[in-house]
Amino acid sequence: MTPGLADLLADPRDGGPLSLRKQVLRDGRIESGELVAADGAVYPIVRGIPRFVAPEMYETVRSFGDQWNHFNFDAFKQNWLDHTVANTFGDTSAFAGKVIVDAGGGSGAQSLWMLESGAERVILLDLSHSVDDVVSRNIDVTKWPNFDAIQCSIDAPPLRRRSIRDYVICHNVIQHTPSVEKTAEALYGIVAPGGAFVFNCYKAQTRGLMGFVRTHFVYRPVRAVLSRLPFGAILAYSKAVAALRLVPGLGYLLNKLRFCLSGRLPRVAGESWLERKRRLYRQTVLNTFDMFGSHGYQHHVNDEDILALVDRLQPDRSAVGNLERYFRKPQPTGCALIVARACQERMR
Structure with missing residues (x-):
């Protein structure tokens, strides 16, 4: 520290x-x-x-720690650049000289990449035991003395109100907390005037016939079973369907119906056909595990409720970045809302 x-x-x-x-x-x-x-x-x-963790909180995120300790995520920098960075911030220059809280930082890979992009300081918040394993493997504090990790629940961040001058980022995590609304309000509360809260949330996918089928006949029943199984069993399922994902026709159908989840695979210049297939397999294993993993909470929120939440945080929609892009269909992969706090805003 x-x-x-x-x-x-x-x-x-x-x-x-x-x-x-x-x-x-x-x-x-x-x-x-x-x-x-x-x-x-x-x-x-x-x-x-x-x-800042009570022992009884561990079980709700045990699979998260196991997930990040196993997968690490360090091999997915191209995904981060092409999706999260490009579709939310534009490019990595957005992090240069910034004080950033990485809320739900998982393996620490994103924190590391922001440090490498010139961040002045990065503070990782995570509830799981990944802070004692993969985070320390990814980030050598002797090399990065401007990094801190805090073990805490991100819906009660142990930071002073309005103390973070630049970014509080919660990417692909807020849906795994007990209350999306409470967590968003708590994290926005530590943003200083002139700073911004950056977040996204899993979307409800129940509209239309395909959305109804995927949600009620695939996702919910499969998750109901897998979420009760140990880490190894969920991983075995993820590997099996990821292998089937590579089979022409069958793989497309499994992904379309959401028996597995590949996500968009970024292009890598000069990459061979075989290496691309390997990346597709690794990405499908990770995304499938994340979709069906035994997280204690996994909310899917519709657009209307997200917009209502944003309006509560920041009534001035002109102060919300990516608003139109976030609600575009299809949504750009990795896109997150940037909810700014006005420089002249008073304490409330």
Whole structure:
């Protein structure tokens, strides 16, 4: 934990101040210590990571930690560039010199790529045990001293209100929290005037005959079974259907009906036919596991409810980036809304 992070931290219960005590420094970072609230509640710093997690919260995200520790996501930088970055920010220059919170940062791969793009500081928030495994494998804090990881629930971020001057990003994660609305309001609450909350959410796909069939006769029944199975069984299913996805005709049908999910595969210059098929297989395994994995929560929200949520956060629609693009059909892959907080906006 960087010493300066303590100035941004707050009690996740009420936003109150935290005092730092018993800190032990190692190579200029706080390796251990305690963060103490006004009423005496103690949040430990363990292995350089502030911990704001109650033990009973682990089970709702255990599969997330297992998922990121296994898949890592570090092989999908081209997807991130072609989809998330291009369709939300334009290009990676959007991160240069910025202070960024990566809410639900998972494996830390996105945090790393933003650091490599010149971010001034990146703070990763994640509830799962990935912070003790894959995040540390992906991000060497001796190389990136401007990085911090915090173990917490993103619907109660332990950061001071209006303290993050640039971006709070929650990409492909908010649907896995107990309440999309509560999480969005909490994350927008830590955005400073002049900054922005960037988020997207799984869309409801129940309209039309195909949407009805996929939702009620495939997705829900398959998830009802797979979500109760152990990690290895879900992974085995994902690998099996990903292999079938490569079979002409059959693979298209399985993907169309949502027995598996490939997503759009970005082009790579000079790539061979075989390597492209390998990437399609790996991407299908990951996306299928994510779709059917045993996440405690997985919401799909319709456009009208997302728009109503955005209006509650920021009534001035001119301050919301990607508004038209986000609701376009088909939606550009990886597109997220950018909900800005006006520089002159008063505290409320």
